Amino acid sequence: MKIGIITSGGDAPGMNAVLYHLWARLSKDHHITFYKNGVAGLFNGEIVQLTADDLYSNLRAGGTIIGTSRVKDEEFRAKLKTFAPEIDVLIVLGGDGSLRYICRELNQYVSVIGIPCTIDNDVPGTDYSIGFDSACNFYLTMYDYLLKTGTSLRERIFILETLGGSTGFLATAVGSSLNADIVLIPELPFKTIEVAAKLERVVRSKGFAIAVVSEGIESEKTVHQLEEFCNHRIRFCRPGHIARGCTPTFRDIEMARRFSEYVEKSINERNFGISVVKQGNNFSHLSFETLNLLPHKIPEITENVQRGEYN
Incomplete structure (x- = not known):
């Protein structure tokens, strides 16, 4: 053929x-x-x-x-x-x-x-x-770098943005696996003032905070809003499309x-x-007709997604 x-x-x-x-x-x-x-x-x-x-x-x-x-x-x-x-x-x-x-x-x-x-x-x-796994590993590395600088020069809030379009699978997977201080995804509504309060509590507790957010929440706009409510300096990390080209x-x-x-x-x-x-563990198939009838996937929400409290 x-x-x-x-x-x-x-x-x-x-x-x-x-x-x-x-x-x-x-x-x-x-x-x-x-x-x-x-x-x-x-x-x-x-x-x-x-x-x-x-x-x-x-x-x-x-x-x-x-x-x-x-x-x-x-x-x-x-x-x-x-x-x-x-x-x-x-x-x-x-x-x-x-x-x-x-x-x-x-x-x-x-x-x-x-x-x-x-x-x-x-x-x-x-x-x-x-x-998906490659992108997750890329963001894990980015998170690790932020963790290193966060423990070195304290009193800051770091926000790591993942790709993902209108979905939060990447942010959820990365943030949950590393127990990020807060994870924000498009599938869950949130109030910026409450997020800011949680991040401030984390900084007071351990000296810095790291949030993982999906691009679908309009990250840049959200960061500007958080800056109005947070007393500590916010550092926004946007690796962008580097994640798509990673090894x-x-x-x-x-x-x-x-x-x-x-x-x-x-x-x-x-x-x-x-x-x-x-x-x-199995590989199978679905017809395109069946695939088109299925609802959009929703990330599995774990406890630290939008929780934002430091343990």
Whole structure:
């Protein structure tokens, strides 16, 4: 079969590992075509020529060596009307929007299999999306640096912002695992004056405070509001998109291999129109129709999320 592969939407560490493992498993029996810059390259027929060495040497690189893109809905629908695929199967690496919308629409024209790849980890129906562990580890490192400076020069409040769009999975995972003094996410409403009071109590107790917040709470605006209520100096740390380009962890590279195994199984069984999902220790799949009906994922709220009290 002729199999096309694209990366769609925001890049995620581990995407290159998926590209390598897909090629390693499928290239013996199928013709593999990599399309440049996501859906845009697919529609324009822009092909990326990659050798085995190219793929292997970038296995542990962040980002995606074939590029990705976001396409406006009007443009996507217009291009879709004239889409004449020269492939039998399309494999799409992407996040919530790519798997729930783009894949479903493309599946009307070509057999599609999706793989969840997003640091946001917000794709419904799957416990895990490739890139999440790498981003978490990146923010753990950033938190550790703040902890070092916080214990050195005291009487300050540090606010570490994570990516995550309108979801709080990254902030929740990082903040909960390190028992941050407070975690703010879009899924939980909060009152700035109460957050400020909690942070001030923490500083009085241990000399400094560290909050982990998701970008979805409008972090910069929230920081300015906190400055009005806090007596201590606030330091806002925004690593931004560095997290998306970080080196993938062992877990993400291993997950890339496992997801690719299931894709190979699905192709051999002629099972298309699906997204591969991880549920517990098992890999399975959901149809795009089912995926689209599922509610948005909500982070598991642990005690220190929005608690803000120092023990």
